[in-house]
Amino acid sequence: MSSLYKLSTTIRKLHSSAARFTKNVEFTAVRYPYLKRGSYSFLSDRHLRFFQSILSPHQVLTDEFNDLSGYNVDWMCSVRGSSRLVLRPKTTEEVGAILQYCNAQNIAICPQGGNTGLVGGSVPVFDEVILSLGLMDAVISVDELSGIAIVQAGCVLEKLETVLHLNNLTLPLDLGAKGSCQIGGNVATNAGGIRLLRYGNLHGSVMGLTAVLANGQIMDCLSTNKKDNTGYDLKQLFIGSEGTLGVVTQVALHCPSKPTSVQVGFFGINSFDNVLETLRLSKQSLGEILSSCELIDQSSMECVTSQLKLKSPVNDFPFYILIETSGSNADHDAEKLNSLLETLLKNGTIMDGTLAADSTQATNLWALRERIAEALASEGYVYKYDVSVPIRQFYQLVDVMRAELGSLPIRCCGYGHLGDGNLHLNITSQEYNTVLLNKIEPFVYNWVSRQRGSVSAEHGVGLKKRDYIEYTKSPTSVYWMRRMKKLFDPNNILNPYKIFPGSLND
Amino acid sequence: MSSLYKLSTTIRKLHSSAARFTKNVEFTAVRYPYLKRGSYSFLSDRHLRFFQSILSPHQVLTDEFNDLSGYNVDWMCSVRGSSRLVLRPKTTEEVGAILQYCNAQNIAICPQGGNTGLVGGSVPVFDEVILSLGLMDAVISVDELSGIAIVQAGCVLEKLETVLHLNNLTLPLDLGAKGSCQIGGNVATNAGGIRLLRYGNLHGSVMGLTAVLANGQIMDCLSTNKKDNTGYDLKQLFIGSEGTLGVVTQVALHCPSKPTSVQVGFFGINSFDNVLETLRLSKQSLGEILSSCELIDQSSMECVTSQLKLKSPVNDFPFYILIETSGSNADHDAEKLNSLLETLLKNGTIMDGTLAADSTQATNLWALRERIAEALASEGYVYKYDVSVPIRQFYQLVDVMRAELGSLPIRCCGYGHLGDGNLHLNITSQEYNTVLLNKIEPFVYNWVSRQRGSVSAEHGVGLKKRDYIEYTKSPTSVYWMRRMKKLFDPNNILNPYKIFPGSLND
Structure with a gap:
């Protein structure tokens, strides 16, 4: 059973339609005026002729308004570059020839995969040549x-x-x-x-x-x-x-063996202490078959049910947990999950709970978790934070942030990968609002830093978080990262302006 | 249940008694005469006074014959350094102060943990100062x-x-x-x-x-x-x-949750094809509870049963597999393992099989696998190779090696971590014999290299395998490893003579 078809389809739609909205997206160079273009070569006809000499015509895209727009903008339409060239190699050797030339000619490169990132890492900041891996798909x-x-x-x-x-x-x-x-x-x-x-x-x-x-x-x-x-x-x-x-x-x-049985439970819980106890007992009872333990708070649930007309299987509670098991024996797994549910209900750790009877129900339960991002986006502008925090402080950040912001935002909510200590803190407002932003940042980074958490758990640094890397990493670590970068890419042609604050070319 | 107590105790005994045999062990500098000492400082009284000024007396060992001998020799008594000083820091800061001084004074350092390695990585080659981490044990x-x-x-x-x-x-x-x-x-x-x-x-x-x-x-x-x-x-x-x-x-x-149930099965198998089929069906049937899949060949079994008087639970077969499961529900795990055993016997994949009824039986089954090294050692000198090979070629190397060596060795056998593609090829002879060694090496490395395997799966490179690293790693990779080394340790004071062939100081 694959539980994520819906969101997957959503993102695909958003992604493929990004091109249409390109013209309305502010250029990164305008939104972040302090960024300065490095002293790279400007693309010339001579450069273009070289690339055309080693690649087929469909591997070299130059039509700014048709071909390139989808590559210059991220799928959230939050950053926009002004590259004039997309190269689409088909082999490792072609990538080698391209980079060798760019390095010799001082041409900056922005490598791009599916362009689904959230931190502006996969689109150019200025006019970097885009190196799309999309044709290497075997x-x-x-x-x-x-x-x-x-x-x-x-x-x-x-x-x-x-x-x-x-x-x-x-x-x-x-x-x-x-x-x-x-x-x-x-x-x-x-x-x-x-x-x-x-x-x-x-x-x-x-x-x-x-x-x-x-x-x-x-x-x-x-x-x-x-x-x-x-x-x-x-x-x-x-x-x-x-x-x-x-x-x-x-x-x-x-790649692990494909599980033959995937089962899902969904619980309503009345306190964060009981959320932690649910996690502890789930790890203990489900052991090796536990494959997900996801948290949804009341505000996230309210958003996903009201905006997308989804229905919660349990009554209103401050917290919800989705548990997924993946195993090799459906009877054994069901017995373990049923026994967990019974224990949790009996000892009052959870207030309500349900198990999916079939894969449709399981997909519907997953949708409540996986479509939160989509639901939030429909409220307006979303300030998204993907942080790691110690498990006992997992939800404190949401409480603290709410107190800090008062009635400024539409919503301040938290959900995410509880089992991994990975919180998605989201704040929505009608539109992009610097007053609100300045209330959130660097407050959120300071808070995470004090807990020795990570200001980017799974979304990376890219462009958007480069000024915050030292909130998680020690100055010594960042110093050695810079030395590694200098060792491997002395001319700084690979994805410049990303990860490191300031200029590497200084 | 912990299945490894016996071997663990054995190694501990060997280790603690290493000191006694030290005087009979050939110096590494003599056995490997082509190794040249780097141009490091020789330890002086001034150096010693510095270390004594920052550490307590019991953290600075200098008595060559009593204190140091166990640190200068590996537990197999196969390499021997001539360090005159062991430093035993208690904090990270003390390690920092030691290294800062050594770097400034051009003093070479050999970091040492439990000194249980098999490739001569943890003892000095010449007179490197030994940095023992043993007091940092909290x-x-x-x-x-x-x-x-x-x-x-x-x-x-x-x-x-x-x-x-x-x-x-x-x-x-x-x-x-x-x-x-x-x-x-x-x-x-x-x-x-x-x-x-x-x-x-x-x-x-x-x-x-x-x-x-x-x-x-x-x-x-x-x-x-x-x-x-x-x-x-x-x-x-x-x-x-x-x-x-x-x-x-x-x-x-x-650290994962502690399994509440650990179960062991032991199978006799008549062909390597059926060994692979046993692995495939075990992965499929046991899925998430499979925790070990170990192979023992007939020759290894013969050695461990005859030398250590252990008893095999099944009759003689060309191959044996030990399967271990670790899970959270003893009944479920037993059902899965029983069902696997039935299937394997019924379809003729295995010829005989038994499941441990209790932890004593499980420990005894594990001893057949885990005490092979000890049994081989009692036959004389052991040429040990720890290699990774594609799973379908897992046992070919033993066959090929046997054909190559004929009657020269006492024994050429193979066992190891089948599930990980990690073979331990062992060859024994009465004593260390260069004629035999030259028949084995570089033959074994060439063979592994042709299969794109690894000439060191889990035992590292250390001193003994440094000349063979390029049998597994590309010249480009080794070039970049050298650059990394140069970046982090420009004076090459950290564990010199290890990993890289030739001299880093050239």
Whole structure:
């Protein structure tokens, strides 16, 4: 059962329609006037002729208003670049030739996967050449016995999932954006999602990858070995580096066996203490079959039910938890989940609860969690924060923020991946409002920093959070990140203006 | 149930008795005459006075024959350094002060954890100062709800396991050496072991760490967040770098819930094709509760039963598989395992099989697998190879090697972590024999390289495998590893002579 079709479709629609709205989106260079273009070469006819000499015509897009608009704008229409060229390589070698030339010619590059990011990392800030991986979309091999799939970076996650299912395997990650996002982009941004609780993060699941460095050199780390301790694990550098250290072109992913039974429970809870107790007992009772533990607060539920006319299966409560199990024996899993439900009701940890009787019901329960983002967007402008906080402080931030903002916003709500300590704090207002924004930031970052949380749990840094990286990372860490960047990309041609505050060219 | 007590005790005994045999062990500088000491400072009284000024007397060991001998020799008595000084810091800050001074004074350092490695990585080659983490052995905190344990690097794995069990958690890794090995050393060498199949590798399980760089700078990456996407994941660099990029002093580890039921099955199998089919059906039927799938070949079984007087629970077969499940419901797990056994017997995939009725029987079954190394050692000299190979070629290497060696060795056998594609190829002879060695190497590395396997799956490179790293890693990768090393440790004071072939000082 795949529970995310609805959101996936939604994001796909939003994404494909982004082009239409492009003209109304403010240029990033205008919205962020303090950003200064680096001293890169301006694209010339000579450059263009070179790219046309090594690529086929359909791999070189230059029509600013038709071809390029969808690539210059993110799917939320929140950032807009002014690139005049999209290159669409089909092989690692073509990526190598492109980067070698750009490095020699001092041309800045913005690598782009499915362009589903939330932090402005995948679109150009100025006129960077866009390197789209979309034509590199082959599933190269899938081996059921070892669980290893080798796939080109541009393969859309949902397509890979379909192929894996045919081989009795499943993806170790699942995202709302899976209908559009690409595995290479997932790896480059260390995407999290709703299965991390069960299968861990991509640093553990990626067995190998190929990356092209800024100078065009091909770094072949495409190991399919589950164990390999020969020297430094260089592939790890590229996981989560957001295209600033190299361009990921191929990935070897370890994929778990496909569960034959997926079951969902939905609980209403009257206090956050009981939310934590529900998590504790769920981990204890469900053990190895627990695959998701998601929190929805009352305000998020109110939004998703009123805006999208969805129906909650339980009465009104301050909190709701969605529990998903994935296992290999439906009877065993049902017994475990039923027993958990009974215990929770009997000892008063939850006030109400229901289990999905079939996959339709399960999909409907998931929709209550997965369509919150869509519901919030329909209220106006959304200030979105994706943070990690210690589990006991998980909901404090929402309370504190509400007290701070008073009646300024329409709504201040929290939901997210409780089991991973990953809160999505969302605040809505009629329209983009700097008074409200200045009340939220840097307040939210300061608060998270004091708890030693992360100001970006799973969405990355990109452009939008680059000024806040030191709220999570120590100055020593950021100093060494800069040295790594300088080592791998001395001319700073790969995804400039992203991750690091200030200018790397200073 | 902990299945490894016996081996653990054995290794502990071997380790603590290493000192006694020290005088008979050939110096590494003699056995490997082509190694040349780097142009480091020789330890002077002035240096010693500095270390004595910042550390207590029991933290500075200088008695060559009593104190130092156990630190200068590995537990297999296969390598021997001639260090004259062991420093035993108690805090990260003390490690920082030591490294800052050594870097300024050009003093080479050999970081040492439990000294249980197999590749000569944790003892000095010449007179490097030994930095022992053994006094930094505190479990700082354990949180059952989030599963995060924060622990000092020198904590022995078994001690950490005991504390975790009290908190209903378990370790994501388990090693035969757990009675001696330290978590910092496990992280620094990216230790694998028998639970990797279930819980994945340390790149996924380590949430954060503190490392001290060669210049004494403290890199605080001690995040306890399960998700954190703020910039490059620098901690990954130190996982598996064998103490050459920095010294790990603290670790935040994600620990899974402690399984309440651990069950073991043992099968006799008549062909390698059926070995693979057993693996496939085990993954399918046991799904999420499968925690180990270990192979033992006939020759390994013969050795462990004859040398150690252990008894096999099944008749003689070319192959044996040990299956372990770990789960949260004993009845469910037993039903799954019984059903698997029935299927395998019925369709002829296995010829014989038994399930452990209690934890004593389970321990006895595990002993057949875990005590092979000990049994082999009692035959004389053991040539040990720890390689990763594609699962379908898993056993070919043993066959090919046997054909190549003919009657030269006493025994050529294979066993290991089938589920992870990790073979332990072992060859025994009466004593160390260069004719035999030259028949084995580089033959074994060439063969593994042709399969795109790894010449070191879980044991690292250290000193012994440094000349073979390029059999697994591309020249581009090794080039960039060298650049990383140069960036983080420009004077090459951290664990010199390890990992890289040739001299880094050239």
